[in-house]
Amino acid sequence: MQNHQGNTLLLAGDKCALNPTLLFQFASHWAEIGVRVSYLSATPLNELPPPIHGADFPSSSALNQIQFLYLPKWQDLMQHLFSLHCHALVPRALIVKGLNHYCSNVAEQSSTKDWTTSDISRIAHISAVLLDALKVCSARNGAEETYCVCSYEVDNGLESQFLVPCLSAFSIFFDNIWIVESMSRGCCEHNARNCKSSDKCSVIKMKKLLTSGLKEDGSIVEFSSCSNVLFLTRFLNVLWS
Incomplete structure (x- = not known):
């Protein structure tokens, strides 16, 4: 199942770290280089997410390359994907925010013993x-070349008992799976007085998993929410490795 055409990435973990800004940065990056993007979300997007700190807001021509769709139910997502071949303009990049919403019956299980074949x-x-x-x-x-970036968000941190069985199922289909978590530590600015946050900066940490066995492969990316202008150059370089 790993020989499919296209690059696939699943970001799974902390709901706070997997905010719309992070996924929107992928969309902005591809749109700016002329790649048409479909940004699919199970929750309404009332306004455009702000760019990552230090990055420019996408140009008007780039925004024209991004299609935002609110698909509240998993049936809506499936219907849209099935109908792509009928569209006049077909994207090269698919971004799906909140796969957990489309697998809600899995997330609502009270224990891993409640998992069923249908889940x-x-x-x-x-x-x-x-x-x-x-x-x-x-x-x-x-x-x-085509791209697919999806997020799977959990509320109870990375130790959620439901995350591992979910990732085991997703690992059959996704080339790259990264665990995402947020941390807090002392201000990263050389001069703390220039930092717009209070006394701490939020740091996002990503750990790559081997899709076989779901073991960490040693690849780690960290960036601060206050100075993460290098996010794309640091992360995209190892994204498809």
């Missing part, structure tokens, strides 16, 4: 349709 099937079904959509996007764009 796993839901994750497998959504993931398989995403990969099929990427193939359609590639074929309709002259076999150009």
